[in-house]
Amino acid sequence: MVNAIFALGCATLVLVVVLLHWRERRLSNPRNLPLPPGPKPEPIIGNVRQIPEESWLKFTEWKDVYGDIVYLNTLGTRIVILNSYKTCTDLLEKAIYSDRPRFYTMDTLMNLGQITSLAPYGPALRQHQELLRSALHQKAIEQYQPMQIDRVKWYLSTLVMEPDNFLSNLHLLMGRIVVHAAYGAEVQSVEDTYITWSKAVIEGVTIGMEPSNMIYNIFPFFLHIPGTRGGKLKILGAEVRKIADKMFNIPFDAVKASMDAGAASPSVVATVLKSGKYAEEVAKWATGTLYLAGTNTTYGTVIAALFAMIKYPDVQRKAQAEIDRVVGEGRLPTFADRPALPYIDCLIKETLRWRPLIPACLGVPRSLLEDDYYEGYWIPKGTMVMPNVWSTLYEDPERFWPERFEGGKGLDPRLWAFGFGRRICPGLYFSNAMAFIILASILATFNLSKPIDDDAVSLETDALIRSLDPFKCTIKPRSASAAALVESR
């Protein structure tokens, strides 16, 4: 009898749960449309085990099976993958797709929830965006050109003096340019705290956002079990929090102090503070994001282009021939040469296409603010939305072939590599300008080739920003006059 009552109770409970679930779906899905298609989930864990590390490759395979919009569920988190340029622009340009998901590891553990790229959609974010767009729009960045040219000349001289350190010096170059633009400060070496802080915070963010660590965002209590993977992440999170605190506060406070002393160098922070338009917290976090996002991203694009120059020497020779024709000997390229160097522009586009830095927006997904309906499917409020730009189709995709963009042909990768709509990357022009002047200057003066003892093989790594692993390269001045030009600094 007791057993029968217990069984009846359980059955009623199950029925109530099913009815509530059905009612909830009907209420928030009045058109009663299906969710988008996707791989069959496993009980409780959903699709967790079907998402590999290089998730964008799997997402692209699913395009053939399920189409341009794929639905996944990982431990109750709803995810939609957008597998074409059209679905990305159709959806991500709408305001309701402009939020970011909340991550416990980022918000609470590392206290990074206020950086622009992770901030929730709302009035504070709009202030961040206004600040960054006014500091980094096409006209505004012209003021940084003389400083960029000076720092690039320094980099070229390091290619003669210590060619084996071409990657670490390139990272330093990015840091020198970005830190000077943001804070008017000088970075002297790779050991400088400006460089080590941003590196440590990016590494922390990458680990915190790793798909295998998503479990801690859903069930943060696992972080409190000492000796486990979660326990170790908690310790790392606390360290990153301390470094981020220094990184966002110390350079900002230094500019304030030098402004008070009437001795501040020109910088984004000084301009913003002088304008009095933004709350101090907005100014601090937005300019800190510029510093954090600016260094590691363009670095990834430039090293991918250098790697391509080794693998595709014909492309290198063609790019150099164009520079020689336009710039000639005896001087370095300038920003004014850019319109006359269309092949270099194609080379940068091809790099963004060939090795996109953020192939599936893993580190910067969107979150849907309201229920939406698209192409006959229901996309529920709160769904995490990931544009899988890797799936943007081009002919012969593995080949590095800048000619595919000649004469304005092909879909310009800058239309998707930097995101979409209201959350599009504000560093787009700044990054393109940096990539142009660095690559044009290197190609004008140096030949890059595969080292004799190395196959120049490099693997792509990183969950957040996908960058090449370090590789070796033989770098030699193209001629005696190129060497003299570089040394004349």
Ligand code: HEM
């Ligand atoms: C090759 C270089 C770069 C690439 C490929 C890149 C790509 C991206 C992408 C895909 C997003 C997400 C956009 C979205 O959600 O639709 C983003 C956001 C962002 N990027 Fe970049 N980026 C680069 C360089 C830079 C630079 C140099 C800066 C700063 C100087 C910067 C600052 C930002 C910021 C602040 C955001 C957050 C925008 C927001 O959430 O509202 N990025 N970037």
